[in-house]
Amino acid sequence: MTASVLLLPGWHNSGPDHWQSLWQDAHGYTRVEQHNWDFPLRGDWMIQLEEAVLANPNAVLVAHSLGCVLVAAWASHSRHAHKVKAALLVAPADVERPEMQHMLHSWSPIVRERLPFPSVMAASRNDPYCSLLRASALAHAWGSRLVDCGAVGHINTDSHLGDWPEGHALLLDLLKEKNGH
Structure with missing residues (x-):
């Protein structure tokens, strides 16, 4: 069964x-x-992720910024985290600042x-929302392989990465590993 990708x-x-x-x-x-992108509540976002995973078993998660923090919170509470095959965590937000x-x-x-599934974290050396040191500590805590993307800001639209082929290559590697190729 091919994994579905949940963004x-x-x-x-994401604009x-x-x-x-x-x-x-x-x-x-x-x-x-x-439900609310501008005033996010962790519990609400966790429910939406739970429903998405139940509708898309065998999913690979692709999280950006606050989405990374969501994955960690959801995985620690959900009885369905085993349905996720892997996660690509990009530029986690340090919400504790x-x-x-x-x-x-x-x-x-x-x-x-x-995390109860394999994960890769892509982080930047000059992310204004999370230092590389902090991202590295989160990657370690979550059991994620850390990929240093260099000085590319928050790995978002302002980083001028376009469709970010390097990131998609990381995702394709995760998909290959999870599909047994």
């Missing part, structure tokens, strides 16, 4: 020029929609449990 955008969603949106358009991947507490209070503390 998990971060806070404020039309974001690599997640470009991948969705080019490859037909499924975006997990949230003091300036993030006002808007993202329900997201702290970040769950630091090993």
